[in-house]
Amino acid sequence: MDKTLKHRDIVKQLLTQYNELLSHCPIEGAETEVIFDEERDHYLLFNVGWSPQGRVRGATLYIRLRNGKFWIEEDWTEEGFANQLLEAGISKEEIVLAFQPPNMRPYSEFALA
Secondary structure, eight states, X not given: OOHHHHHHHHHHHHHHHXXXXXXXXXXXXXXXXXXXXXXXXXXXXXXXXXXXXXXEEEEEEEEEEETTXXXXXXXXXXXXXXXXXXXXXXOGGGEEOTTSOTTTGGGSSSBOO
């Protein structure tokens, strides 16, 4: 299987699993949407709606596939999406913690870019 197709399958599977977990404790008045843009390789777990406290909108997870790597742009999960990727057999060299400033990435165990 082509590496890009494999990466797409992994990210879609993991986001779908997160969505299933979140469905057990939903945000009142909000929906969690799973968004797959395979043409541009953007993948999101996005909350949208209205809670009693006000407007709900934002990404729980936002992953891009870029230059053969997983770019984690947003990650508000407890265990960390990078850890899930490692468990799925993805190497640290294929994961970029893009939510960290570029000057801090050398101090992580993951790819710089």
